[in-house]
Amino acid sequence: xxxxxLSAKWFAAARFLVLIAVAxxxxxxxxxxxxxxxxxxANNLLNIVRNASxxxxxxxxxxxxxxxxxxxxxxxxxxxxxxxxAAIMLKNYGFSVPAAILAALLMGAxxxxxxxxxxxxxxxPPFIATYGMLWVLFGFAYLILRGNVIYGFPPSFRxxxxxxxxxxxxxxxxxxxxxVISYFVLYYTTLGRxxxxxxxxIEMARMSGVNVGRxxxxxxxxxxxxxxxxxxxxxxxxxxxxxxxxxxxxLPVLAVVVMGGTSLAGGQGNLLGTLVAxxxxxxxxxxxxxxxxxxxxxxxxxxxxxxxxxxxxxGLRQKA
Amino acid sequence: MPSxxxxxxxxxxxxxxxxxxxxxxxxxxxxxxxxxxxxQQNSILLILATGATLVLLSEGIDLSAGAVLTLSGVTCxxxxxxxxxxxxxxxxxxxxxxxxxxxxxxxMGAITGGxxxxxxxPPFIASLGMMGxGGSLSLVLADSTAIYVNNPVFSFFGQTLDKSIHLPLMxxxxxxxxxxxxVFLVVWVVLYHTAFGRYIVSIGGNEQGARLSGVNVWLRKxxxxxxxxxxxxxxxxxxxxxxxxxxxxxGVGWEFDAIAAAILGGTSFAKGKGGIAGTVLGVLVxxxxxxxxxVAGVPSLWQPALMGTIVILAIVFEVVHARWREAVR
Numbered sequence: 001x002x003x004x005x006l007s008a009k010w011f012a013a014a015r016f017l018v019l020i021a022v023a024x025x026x027x028x029x030x031x032x033x034x035x036x037x038x039x040x041x042a043n044n045l046l047n048i049v050r051n052a053s054x055x056x057x058x059x060x061x062x063x064x065x066x067x068x069x070x071x072x073x074x075x076x077x078x079x080x081x082x083x084x085x086a087a088i089m090l091k092n093y094g095f096s097v098p099a100a101i102l103a104a105l106l107m108g109a110x111x112x113x114x115x116x117x118x119x120x121x122x123x124x125p126p127f128i129a130t131y132g133m134l135w136v137l138f139g140f141a142y143l144i145l146r147g148n149v150i151y152g153f154p155p156s157f158r159x160x161x162x163x164x165x166x167x168x169x170x171x172x173x174x175x176x177x178x179x180v181i182s183y184f185v186l187y188y189t190t191l192g193r194x195x196x197x198x199x200x201x202i203e204m205a206r207m208s209g210v211n212v213g214r215x216x217x218x219x220x221x222x223x224x225x226x227x228x229x230x231x232x233x234x235x236x237x238x239x240x241x242x243x244x245x246x247x248x249x250x251l252p253v254l255a256v257v258v259m260g261g262t263s264l265a266g267g268q269g270n271l272l273g274t275l276v277a278x279x280x281x282x283x284x285x286x287x288x289x290x291x292x293x294x295x296x297x298x299x300x301x302x303x304x305x306x307x308x309x310x311x312x313x314x315g316l317r318q319k320a
Numbered sequence: 321m322p323s324x325x326x327x328x329x330x331x332x333x334x335x336x337x338x339x340x341x342x343x344x345x346x347x348x349x350x351x352x353x354x355x356x357x358x359x360q361q362n363s364i365l366l367i368l369a370t371g372a373t374l375v376l377l378s379e380g381i382d383l384s385a386g387a388v389l390t391l392s393g394v395t396c397x398x399x400x401x402x403x404x405x406x407x408x409x410x411x412x413x414x415x416x417x418x419x420x421x422x423x424x425x426x427x428m429g430a431i432t433g434g435x436x437x438x439x440x441x442p443p444f445i446a447s448l449g450m451m452g453x454g455g456s457l458s459l460v461l462a463d464s465t466a467i468y469v470n471n472p473v474f475s476f477f478g479q480t481l482d483k484s485i486h487l488p489l490m491x492x493x494x495x496x497x498x499x500x501x502x503v504f505l506v507v508w509v510v511l512y513h514t515a516f517g518r519y520i521v522s523i524g525g526n527e528q529g530a531r532l533s534g535v536n537v538w539l540r541k542x543x544x545x546x547x548x549x550x551x552x553x554x555x556x557x558x559x560x561x562x563x564x565x566x567x568x569x570x571g572v573g574w575e576f577d578a579i580a581a582a583i584l585g586g587t588s589f590a591k592g593k594g595g596i597a598g599t600v601l602g603v604l605v606x607x608x609x610x611x612x613x614x615v616a617g618v619p620s621l622w623q624p625a626l627m628g629t630i631v632i633l634a635i636v637f638e639v640v641h642a643r644w645r646e647a648v649r
């Protein structure tokens with residue numbers, strides 16, 4: 001038991017060491033005689049945190065679902081569909097900014113609800129239900145946009161992506177708010193304890209009076225809501241959306257959550273780990289961009305990272 | 321209710337229902353030509369779905385099947401083109417290309433299987449990671465485009481026979497269908513008439529029990545993924561022959577159709593229930609739906625959304641129906 005606690009602490013500390021090591025490695029790798037340490041440039045570092053913010057917002061939802069021993073493979077498509085919905089409401093139907101934002105967030109929560117019901121009431125395994133939803137939602141996003149790209153949003157909407165609050169870029173502000181609220185909910189409320197209880201041992205949780213079905217559905221609703229929020233921030237920042245905009249988030253999100261120490265075995269959510277791992281991931285992406293590694297190698301690297309992270313997690317758990 | 325109705329698989333209900341709807345929408349629907357068309361168009365999916373069924377029976381899942389399909393088509397095409405440009409005959413180049421394609425699939429399956437059987441990773445995460453790896457390698461090796469293959473011997477294996485044999489009715493026979501039938505037969509024999517097949521089902525039904533009764537569980541599990549990898553590769557190579565090209569993203573999403581077909585055919589995740597005969601029905605559900613949308617003239621824009629919705633609803637129906645059948649028995 002003591003060994004287990006020690007190695008858990010060691011693992012947590014190791015994550016920060018990896019963060020520093022990756023930062024140093026990237027700084028050295030991307031140094032050029034002409035421009036010096038481009039990686040450590042203040043703008044570049046800010047850029048990394050901004051990119052990590054979108055990833056963190058989605059990954060917080062995934063951390064909560066994994067804590068309850070479920071997984072949401074549809075996050076990328078939820079992001080696509082909700083952002084496309086907001087985009088088309090703003091651009092083509094003249095809805096007000098708050099209305100579009102509210103609609104996208106509600107849609108995200110609703111899609112999470114469908115995921116949750118498919119799993120709890122129909123009884124589909126989580127990865128089959130959510131992987132199926134991935135393709136359905138992509139289909140609808142594609143249908144709504146008629147295969148096109150949509151761009152150019154009103155400035156009052158773009159504030160949530162490229163505005164600043166007290167000098168901090170909005171994506172980072174949104175991420176911090178999401179992180180603090182989720183941290184409080186997961187670690188300091190009854191609801192949070194129930195996510196852990198359900199993930200650790202669903203039968204035990206049920207017998208001690210937890211409505212596990214409702215807890216699982218809640219986890220998916222949160223995950224859908226946060227994916228929608230991330231999508232809004234993303235398209236407000238990039239000023240455009242398309243049906244595949246969220247496709248490239250699934251693997252990095254899973255990688256980040258597992259690298260952060262949240263186990264696929266359930267009952268072990270580590271939000272701070274998710275945050276640190278997302279920063280590592282954003283640094284790796286950023287470094288690859290500076291080094292002009294072709295984009296087609298990205299999913300190779302991220303795929304290997306996912307596998308390595310889970311293997312490492314498994315190995316440490318067996319030792320502990 | 322007569323027992324006939326109770327025994328009728330839910331996939332059959334779905335097929336009958338869809339055929340009625342599509343028949344109402346288009347008079348061209350229930351013609352011999354179109355039915356043959358459905359079979360020919362979905363032969364390759366059947367090969368992939370057979371692999372998905374084996375994996376599901378062993379209580380696993382392989383989300384990398386589509387990426388492996390793509391990757392083996394690409395390696396096959398590259399080797400074939402390389403050999404042909406250095407002067408090999410079409411036949412030799414084809415054999416080498418196909419062998420390399422199949423080895424690619426076996427290798428990817430061996431890695432995924434190793435991660436799952438030896439590394440004890442949850443199957444969905446190991447195969448999702450490999451999906452990223454395989455998808456990326458396909459883009460790199462094919463330079464993000466399609467590799468065209470101009471090899472008549474190779475193309476023969478993707479065509480209908482009227483292109484090579486000038487006899488009546490030959491347009492109704494196609495090589496992919498023969499390949500799929502052969503693969504199906506081999507997998508049938510392996511699954512139901514060999515020890516390996518029984519081990520797969522016993523691992524899926526009760527892994528602990530299988531281990532205690534002396535089954536070498538990790539080895540059998542690993543072999544399931546290698547087999548699935550080879551089946552994905554056969555699909556990929558056959559598809560490349562049919563299209564006369566290996567596209568770098570052609571397999572995206574195929575894994576979902578394959579897994580859905582297996583589930584629709586009654587193979588349930590966990591408990592080792594189901595079998596490959598049902599998978600044929602499952603593939604037909606998907607084939608009938610896609611073909612019906614085409615024949616009924618639904619714009620292609622609508623198809624991804626409608627196909628996804630139909631498949632999900634059919635899966636929900638299958639699960640609920642199976643539960644109901646358990647209850648009334």
